[in-house]
Amino acid sequence: MKIHHIGYAVRDIEKSLVEFELIGFKKVGELYNDTERNVIIQLMKNDTWLIELVAPCNENSPIFSIIEKNNNTPYHFCFCTDSISQQIDKLRSNNYVIIEPAKPAMAFDGRLVAFLYHKYIGIIELLECKQ
Ligand code: NI
Numbered sequence: 078m079k080i081h082h083i084g085y086a087v088r089d090i091e092k093s094l095v096e097f098e099l100i101g102f103k104k105v106g107e108l109y110n111d112t113e114r115n116v117i118i119q120l121m122k123n124d125t126w127l128i129e130l131v132a133p134c135n136e137n138s139p140i141f142s143i144i145e146k147n148n149n150t151p152y153h154f155c156f157c158t159d160s161i162s163q164q165i166d167k168l169r170s171n172n173y174v175i176i177e178p179a180k181p182a183m184a185f186d187g188r189l190v191a192f193l194y195h196k197y198i199g200i201i202e203l204l205e206c207k208q
Contacts (some may be wrong), residue, residue, distance in 0.1 A: 078156035078164070081204050082120070082127040086143045086152045090117050090132035093149065097121050102128065109184045114177075116140060118184040129155070129184070139177070153192070153199075157206035161189045164203055168193055176200065 087093040094104065102121040109118040115138035119130045131152075133141040143152050158164040161179050169175065177192035182204075189205040 078158055078203075081155045081157045081206065082129045083151050084129045084131055084153040084155060084202060085150070086140045086147070087130050087132050087149045088144050090119055090130050093130055093132075094119050094121065097128070097130070106184070110134070111183050113180070113183075114139065120184060153202050155190075155202035155204050158203050159206070161191055161203050161205040165191055165193070168195075172196070173201075179203075179205075 085093075090108070094102075098104075098121075100123075102123045105120040105122050105127070107119075111118055112134070115134040117132045117134060121128050121130060128151075131140055133144060135141070140152070143150065165175065165179065173193040173195045175191065176194050177190075179189040179191040181187040182190040185204055191203045192200060193203065194200055
């Protein structure tokens with residue numbers, strides 16, 4: 078699978094995006110307040126590298142504990158897949174566990190996104206990309 082972006086957990090998205098701009102990243106699209114997932118998202122690009130800044134909305138946010146443990150840190154690679162349901166089935170039969178089932182994501186034009194975990198890899202994200 079091709080890499081789509083790297084997810085980067087940040088405590089304060091407004092402050093972090095200024096610092097990412099200073100080191101060569103430019104904003105892509107607008108800031109999304111994803112109330113479904115309790116996260117705030119800003120995509121940024123440097124050359125061909127796309128990163129997704131993800132900040133928690135509140136203590137119920139899935140990345141709140143990541144920030145508490147590791148502070149600002151990259152925490153997932155996202156991969157493009159033609160069929161998210163087929164890819165999930167394949168990965169589940171290879172010991173991946175679903176941590177967030179496929180749901181539309183605001184920041185990616187409503188395309189389906191899912192999160193899985195493997196004990197030797199950690200968190201990965203799948204994004205359905207029609208090619
Ligand atoms: Ni992501």
